[in-house]
Amino acid sequence: MKQLYAWSAVACIVLTSTAGDVLLSRAMKQVGDVAELRRRSGMAHMLGSILRNPNFVIAILAMATAFYAMLFGLSWADVSLVVPASTSLTFVSNAAAAKIFLHERVDHRRWLAAVLVAGGVILLAL
């Protein structure tokens, strides 16, 4: 039963962290280069622009859910299962989500990188 709980936690981590990453990336692209924005308008304006962005707020909620799902997962199964499984699957799901939702140009080089890193993470956990 604990195995089922652990894999449910992994699925929840992958879904919510992918949603969080995609929304955060969209929010930060809308805000622009933070170093340049801080230099131009000051720290308060930069922080205000980030915190007022709706995508940023939803991204934080999604990432907080992923964080708590990870804590649950770690209490039900070994870190050597939960972290590599969720991390490697998130690399691949993020590449797909970035192509679909962010319209990033995910060429064969970036796909290969996502798959190699995901495979590498699994090998590290064996």
Added chain:
Amino acid sequence: MTFRKYLVLVGVAVFAVTGDSLVSRGMKHLGGVSLHHLAGIILMVFRPEIALGVLFLLAFFACYMAALSWADLTYVLPTTSISFILLTLVAKFALHENVSLTRWLGVVMISIGIGFVTQGPALTPQPRRRDSHERLAAPVSARTEL
């Protein structure tokens, strides 16, 4: 890519590894978590190890946000996976742990993956929206109707 930007990417990797390790250690000391004790689940972030881990994860998050403001998600994620390589090197040379051949193979695969990504640009140009393209291409009479 400037030196500052490379530093931000290294910051993402180092802070994530430290934060995750501290949270993991804290959770192991805590034992099993039950859905019936919701207050305990929320309060566990105040345990010293977990709290310190959260601080490192906040530093990771600041660097991660900065990186996403000038680079693609599909560039930042594989590039910052250098953390797995760092962790293996620390395990081998600082902690003198036995790192198996399979793990070294994993390190090689991640290194090749990072190599593939860093050869390309950090930010790819966004494809032009179809509707705006069509609007520009439309004849004047059609544009007035829009």
